[in-house]
Amino acid sequence: MKETRNTSQKDIIRKEIMLQSDHLTADQIYVLVKEKMPCISRATVFRNLKKLAEMGEIGFVPTMDGADCFDYRNHNHYHFKCNECHRLFDTDIPYDENLDKVDSEFKILKHETLFYGVCPECFAKHTV
Ligand SMILES: [Zn+2]
Ligand SMILES: [Zn+2]
Known part of the structure; x- marks a missing residue:
């Protein structure tokens, strides 16, 4: 039950x-x-x-500021966190499957990468 x-x-x-x-x-x-x-x-x-x-x-995206996020997309993809608006984005950076095949004593299943920087919207605010 x-x-x-x-x-x-x-x-x-x-x-x-x-x-x-x-x-x-x-x-x-x-x-x-x-x-x-x-x-x-x-x-x-x-x-x-x-x-x-x-x-x-x-998907689960751990972030450094503690606001870990969950993701409806469960395929492997990379994320980008904006330092200014603190939003989390999906990137169009291709997932590197070779990294999952590197020689290691650990059995690698997947990897997560989180990029930090300024998103296009925030970046545009700097130039106006
Ligand atoms: Zn931003
Ligand atoms: Zn995502």
Whole structure:
């Protein structure tokens, strides 16, 4: 019984993330899910997010300022964090599969790269 309940909560959380076109922090997702399931606790949402990310159903982007983000795109791609507006972007930088094949005593499955800098919108503000 408990399993079914967990599954449906997870499904609702996953569906909510899939509806988004942006990267969201766990807290932002919690607010969205709470609108659908007012009784759900923050801890439950966080636990399910972690599980979904571990299962590879959603992407997870750790950031240095602590606002880790979840991503509806679960294919491998690189991210860019703007130092000025602090938004997180998907980049068009091609994912380098060769890096996953490097010789190592560790079995590499994937890698994450986060680029830092200034996004085009913020950059444009400097030149006006
Ligand atoms: Zn920016
Ligand atoms: Zn992304």
